Amino acid sequence: xxxxxxxxxxxxxxxxxxxxxxxxxxxxxxxxxxxxxxxxxxxxxxxxxxxxxxxxxxxxxxxxxxxxxxxxxxxxxxxxxxxxxxxxxxxxxxxxxxxxxxxxxxxxxxxxxxxxxxxxxxxxxxxxxxxxxxxxxxxxxxxxxxxxxxxxxxxxxxxxxxxxxxxxxxxxxxxxxxxxxxxxxxxxxxxxxxxxxxxxxxxxxxxxxxxxxxxxxxxxxxxxxxxxxxxxxxxxxxxxxxxxxxxxxxxxxxxxxxxxxxxxxxxxxxxxxxxxxxxxxxxxxxxxxxxxxxxxxxxxxxxxxxxxxxxxxxxxxxxxxxxxxxxxxxxxxxxxxxxxxxxxxxxxxxxxxxxxxxxxxxxxxxxxxxxxxxxxxxxxxxxxxxxxxxxxxxxxxxxxxxxxxxxxxxxxxxxxxxxxxxxxxxxxxxxxxxxxxxxxxxxxxxxxxxxxxxxxxx
Numbered sequence: 001x002x003x004x005x006x007x008x009x010x011x012x013x014x015x016x017x018x019x020x021x022x023x024x025x026x027x028x029x030x031x032x033x034x035x036x037x038x039x040x041x042x043x044x045x046x047x048x049x050x051x052x053x054x055x056x057x058x059x060x061x062x063x064x065x066x067x068x069x070x071x072x073x074x075x076x077x078x079x080x081x082x083x084x085x086x087x088x089x090x091x092x093x094x095x096x097x098x099x100x101x102x103x104x105x106x107x108x109x110x111x112x113x114x115x116x117x118x119x120x121x122x123x124x125x126x127x128x129x130x131x132x133x134x135x136x137x138x139x140x141x142x143x144x145x146x147x148x149x150x151x152x153x154x155x156x157x158x159x160x161x162x163x164x165x166x167x168x169x170x171x172x173x174x175x176x177x178x179x180x181x182x183x184x185x186x187x188x189x190x191x192x193x194x195x196x197x198x199x200x201x202x203x204x205x206x207x208x209x210x211x212x213x214x215x216x217x218x219x220x221x222x223x224x225x226x227x228x229x230x231x232x233x234x235x236x237x238x239x240x241x242x243x244x245x246x247x248x249x250x251x252x253x254x255x256x257x258x259x260x261x262x263x264x265x266x267x268x269x270x271x272x273x274x275x276x277x278x279x280x281x282x283x284x285x286x287x288x289x290x291x292x293x294x295x296x297x298x299x300x301x302x303x304x305x306x307x308x309x310x311x312x313x314x315x316x317x318x319x320x321x322x323x324x325x326x327x328x329x330x331x332x333x334x335x336x337x338x339x340x341x342x343x344x345x346x347x348x349x350x351x352x353x354x355x356x357x358x359x360x361x362x363x364x365x366x367x368x369x370x371x372x373x374x375x376x377x378x379x380x381x382x383x384x385x386x387x388x389x390x391x392x393x394x395x396x397x398x399x400x401x402x403x404x405x406x407x408x409x410x411x412x413x414x415x416x417x418x419x420x421x422x423x424x425x426x427x428x429x430x431x432x433x434x435x436x437x438x439x440x441x442x443x444x445x446x447x448x449x450x451x452x453x454x455x456x457x458x
Contacts, residue, residue: 044068051112052215056083083111084118091126097134102145104129108204109148112214119208131201133440136186142194143236150200151219153193155240159253163260174265175216176272178202179257181224183244183277184333187412187443190277192226193239198275202297222257224250250280258288272297278332282381299337302410306338306435307345310406313433317405321346322360327404329395329445330411331365334437336381338408339363358384362402368393369401399424406433409445413438417446422454431457 042050047067055063057078064070078086087107094100104126108115119126128134138145158165182195199219206212224245231237245253261271273284273296281296288294295301314320326342328335339361346357363370363385369392370378370385378386392398399407399421407425409417417436425432432455436445446454 045072048072049110051108051110054111055080056111056114058083080114080117083114084121087114087118088122097129098137098141098145100129101134101138105147105150108150116204116208116214119204123208127205130204132186133442135197135201136188136440139185139191139194139197140188142191142197143231143234143238146238151196151221153196153221153223153239154257155193155223156225156245156253157240159256162256163264166260166264169218171215171218173213173216174218174269176203176206176212176270177218177220177261177265178272178274179220179222180274181222181276181280182226182239183275183280185275186440187414187438188440190226190228190231190244192228192231192237193221193223194231194237195275196221202272202274222254224253254284258292262292268293270295274298276333278379278381281333296333296337298333300341302334302437303337303341306408306437307341309435310342310433311345313406317431317433320349322350322352322357324360324406325402325404326361326406326408327398327402328361328363329407329409329416330413330438331363331370331382331385332410332412334410335363335408336385338410339385355384359387361385362387362389362398362404364392364395364398369398396421396424403428404432405429407435409436409438411438411445412443413445414443415446417451419450419454422446422451426455426457 042053044067047069048054048056057073057076058080059067059069059073060077064073091100091103094103104115104118107118119130152165152169154162154165178199180195180198182192183190185191185195185198196219199221203212203214203217203219206217207214223239225240225242226232227244231239232241244250258271261269270293271288273281273294275298276284276296281299285294285296285299310321310324314324317324321342326339328339339358343354343357343361346352346360347354350357363382365382367374369389370382370387371391372386372388373391375383375386389401392401395416396418404425407417407421417434422432422434425434434446434451434455436447436451438444441447
């Protein structure tokens, strides 16, 4: 296969440019920056199979001559805008969201620039396809729809060799890693190795909405097994067919991973822990926050978004944060993370100890209202929310007892904000704030329509 020569270098910008200005993609590779006199670019058939540089029918006459594409493409030249119009027409003809998801993933694998152009220009329509709720179904069926790797799979088979595995990834300038062990995917539970759809989807959004270079993003799935019996018996499951590693074995494996990441990519690489189970998420964040640049979206990211929503809603509710009484359904990573950030902001605004602010916030878990009499049996991250109160077994009872002004759902259990619950909330609130946050949509505590209808605020 012929490769580009020196005379072709003037045409390289036409192939490698375009999206670079829009998405922050570096024009040159590391090799080009270090040794520009040896710069080369894929050409001909291999260029059409390179998703980063392939432009499909958008290659101009000049580019087709310079890069040996004559005969490999039909004679028509179709702009990126025309291709986008055609693809959106095709996507809209699909009736099943998962078919749309698979079509978009196919596009990303053959024409990365067009994929992000499509996503940016149609974000409201495509966001539910690329991420929740459709990505949840994609993860459940990931083994059946798997075609080619979109990130790194690091399993227990690679114990002692994780650094070598990281070096197998072709990009060196990694800035953001989103990693999951698949134990708590959305509200769907343990999906093991098939949780890869979450890091892939999240990083696609970081590029489309945040401007992070695609080549700087690395999705990783840590496969330590799964306790999902259905997956273990599924002939198409792509992960380790064993029960999850726990305890010291798990801790040692994650420590090797974190050490290898730092060694391979440096201290400035951001590691985002995604969809880890509660018992691991808090420990990992606490363990590595002083040695690595780490972030947990479920604990910290969700909390920041919800706090901003609550602050915005105060314009309608009236009063300050300290004037509100909060009741959460769900006391996991998201629930306790949101509660703590609200308490910290309340403490800052009121210039009072955070312990006092926490007393305005109540949590309900699967066993009922978290109260002082349960403190000895609670997980460590729930203990700050065990206030003195008589036991209450269910959400409806908690609503009537606590009389919250703000009700927040992070339980991962659908249909739990019932008509009775919302009517009880409205009996002592003219304008209650109801935030049903669990996803995918099937696991949401209630729909927006139900909240509006039952509260009769409209």
